[in-house]
Amino acid sequence: MRNWKEGKRMQKSINFALVGHMFMGRAHSHALNDVTMFMKDLGIRPVLKTICGVGAGLEDTRERFHWEKSETDWHKVVTDPEIDVVSIAVPGFLHKEIAVEAARNGKHILSEKPLARNYEEAYEMYEAARDNHVLNMVNFNYRRIPAVALAKQLIEEGQLGQIVSYKGFYQQDWALFGAPMSWRYKSEMVGKGPLEMGIHITDMARWLVGEIDEVVSVMKTVVKERQTADGSKEAVTNDDNTVWLARFKDGFMGMFEASRAHMGRKNFQWFEINGTKGSLRFELERMNELNVYLSNDCEDRRGFRNIIVTEEMHQYMKNWWPAGHMLGWEHTVLHQYYEFLKAFEEGSMPSPSFEDGMKAQKVLDAVVKSAEENRWVSVDEIGR
Numbered sequence: 001m002r003n004w005k006e007g008k009r010m011q012k013s014i015n016f017a018l019v020g021h022m023f024m025g026r027a028h029s030h031a032l033n034d035v036t037m038f039m040k041d042l043g044i045r046p047v048l049k050t051i052c053g054v055g056a057g058l059e060d061t062r063e064r065f066h067w068e069k070s071e072t073d074w075h076k077v078v079t080d081p082e083i084d085v086v087s088i089a090v091p092g093f094l095h096k097e098i099a100v101e102a103a104r105n106g107k108h109i110l111s112e113k114p115l116a117r118n119y120e121e122a123y124e125m126y127e128a129a130r131d132n133h134v135l136n137m138v139n140f141n142y143r144r145i146p147a148v149a150l151a152k153q154l155i156e157e158g159q160l161g162q163i164v165s166y167k168g169f170y171q172q173d174w175a176l177f178g179a180p181m182s183w184r185y186k187s188e189m190v191g192k193g194p195l196e197m198g199i200h201i202t203d204m205a206r207w208l209v210g211e212i213d214e215v216v217s218v219m220k221t222v223v224k225e226r227q228t229a230d231g232s233k234e235a236v237t238n239d240d241n242t243v244w245l246a247r248f249k250d251g252f253m254g255m256f257e258a259s260r261a262h263m264g265r266k267n268f269q270w271f272e273i274n275g276t277k278g279s280l281r282f283e284l285e286r287m288n289e290l291n292v293y294l295s296n297d298c299e300d301r302r303g304f305r306n307i308i309v310t311e312e313m314h315q316y317m318k319n320w321w322p323a324g325h326m327l328g329w330e331h332t333v334l335h336q337y338y339e340f341l342k343a344f345e346e347g348s349m350p351s352p353s354f355e356d357g358m359k360a361q362k363v364l365d366a367v368v369k370s371a372e373e374n375r376w377v378s379v380d381e382i383g384r
């Protein structure tokens with residue numbers, strides 16, 4: 001396996017293995033199947049070699065998404081000389097082990113978020129990828145929405161002026177319907193606090209407006225126990241709802257909430273950014289739109305405008321449909337693979353990398369520490 005620093009690749013195809021075949025496994029498989037159909041400037045084609053998973057449905061996913069073979073032991077996948085890239089779409093407690101071993105075997109890696117269960121583990125993943133010179137990317141797929149890219153562009157152009165306030169919410173309701181015990185409700189499997197959803201809004205804030213300096217938080221487990229396969233009850237060991245305030249390094253403040261127990265909220269990720277000259281607002285459930293208020297508009301017609309972000313000049317859109325023909329959630333993952341493959345071709349590090357995943361995780365370790373110790377916690381307090 002060549003080092004990613006060796007410059008532009010001449011090869012025309014690259015062999016993928018994917019560990020995980022269920023929800024995100026299907027999203028990754030879909031992206032890998034379709035990415036070269038639509039992203040015409042890609043000179044490299046992903047080859048779907050091996051899908052790995054445990055439990056029902058593995059063969060079905062293999063067949064539907066055109067994987068050449070299936071495997072149940074991930075150790076065999078990460079040591080297979082035929083594989084160039086390992087994608088990881090399994091619960092968080094497995095990410096570090098798989099990624100570190102994949103990196104040691106020279107495999108490039110695209111891992112699901114959160115990188116791991118805590119900063120310590122995320123750092124080990126970052127270190128292993130860095131020391132073995134492999135490409136690494138974390139699937140913060142919401143960066144890849146054209147409306148979010150437009151938000152970033154407006155901020156970078158200075159259209160909002162100086163940032164005054166950042167608000168980032170991620171609310172869903174699946175914890176309220178009596179689902180049985182699973183890895184999602186165990187801190188030892190997926191980390192404490194708000195990790196699963198909080199990591200997305202933390203990354204979004206870091207990416208759009210910069211680093212967070214300190215946080216203060218509260219966390220609550222709403223549904224305290226769940227039924228196991230044998231009919232007994234087991235305690236939920238992570239939190240359903242976490243709220244935190246933040247001070248950013250640039251001096252402005254932020255407000256965040258990550259919850260899986262907000263009835264009626266399905267995939268409600270929302271941010272609003274207020275600046276001295278303008279504001280903008282985005283909602284994932286209306287992902288083709290961006291709401292923008294600019295104070296330099298004529299005084300008699302100022303107001304929030306709703307931009308449908310599907311014009312040819314918007315990011316990625318020239319590859320898709322005529323304006324107004326909306327994109328869906330699955331495109332976020334496809335765009336992420338596009339960025340990964342482009343980086344591979346160009347011999348550059350893809351973004352967001354494990355370093356971004358690790359830095360977001362550091363913020364959330366501070367959020368957990370704050371709730372546990374009932375005080376403001378500086379992100380710099382979290383270390384190795």
Ligand SMILES: NC(=O)c1ccc[n+]([C@@H]2O[C@H](COP(=O)([O-])OP(=O)(O)OC[C@H]3O[C@@H](n4cnc5c(N)ncnc54)[C@H](O)[C@@H]3O)[C@@H](O)[C@H]2O)c1
Nearest residue numbers: 020021022023024025052053054089090091092112113114
């Ligand atoms: N980026 C996003 O938008 C997004 C959305 C949901 C979940 N996720 C992340 O994706 C990851 C997977 O979540 P999911 O919702 O797809 O979970 P899931 O429960 O639907 O699937 C888990 C997968 O892990 C596999 N698995 C478990 N143990 C294994 C083992 N020992 N060896 C091989 N495979 C094993 C299972 O076969 C299954 O395919 C998590 O890290 C989660 O945080 C990301």
